């Protein structure tokens with residue numbers, strides 16, 4: 001167990017990229033247990049690269065990255081972090097039911113040849129219920145809408161009860177019903193003390209949940225503070241942009 005003051009995520013001068021080329025550079029960031037952080041910024045600014053860096057999915061090129069109190073490379077139990085990737089739906093070559101897909105979220109904790117026991121089946125059922133899909137548990141995922149499929153992925157990320165959940169644009173292209181369910185899920189997770197890092201273009205959908213905003217622009221952190229502070233920052237940026245246009 002970490003001391004309460006130990007950040008769940010701690011980056012120092014961290015840079016991430018691909019094929020040895022940096023995309024996001026010199027990031028200093030501490031995220032405390034139970035914080036709900038929205039990562040905002042223009043398209044292509046490096047938001048996904050940054051959050052993938054927290055998961056070891058983009059190249060860590062320099063600086064320090066600590067997750068749950070240890071350097072990422074030494075974090076043995078990766079199920080302590082959940083991840084819902086961007087623009088990912090489930091229609092593919094293999095047909096599987098909602099329950100089967102959600103159960104794959106437990107495979108890291110169970111040998112693949114052993115069927116789920118009662119406790120695990122109950123956890124799958126619960127995760128599906130939290131995602132608002134109880135009435136779809138036995139449906140093939142390719143019969144679901146895109147928004148419902150995103151919710152299946154969220155249930156899969158939740159089933160191992162991660163301490164940190166990283167979501168990349170969970171509300172993008174999602175129908176209204178799924179957005180509402182998602183907001184409810186995030187509220188519940190935040191209340192339970194799960195640390196949430198959510199990349200989003202739709203801050204309004206997360207109103208009342210987010211307690212901190214990090215802005216990424218052209219590969220740098222350009223803001224880190226409260227939603228109220230961010231509104232002031234945006235107004236100031238717009239004012240400066242207007243002044244530049246006039247001069």
Ligand SMILES: Nc1ncnc2c1ncn2[C@@H]1O[C@H](COP(=O)(O)OP(=O)(O)OP(=O)(O)O)[C@@H](O)[C@H]1O
Nearest residue numbers: 018019023041042043044045046047048049050086
């Ligand atoms: N796998 C990859 N290999 C090489 N370059 C990549 C890769 N993924 C992303 N990039 C580049 O990194 C830069 C930042 O992309 P990234 O996806 O992190 O931005 P983003 O802020 O999440 O964008 P969006 O809001 O459009 O999702 C872009 O120039 C992109 O082309």
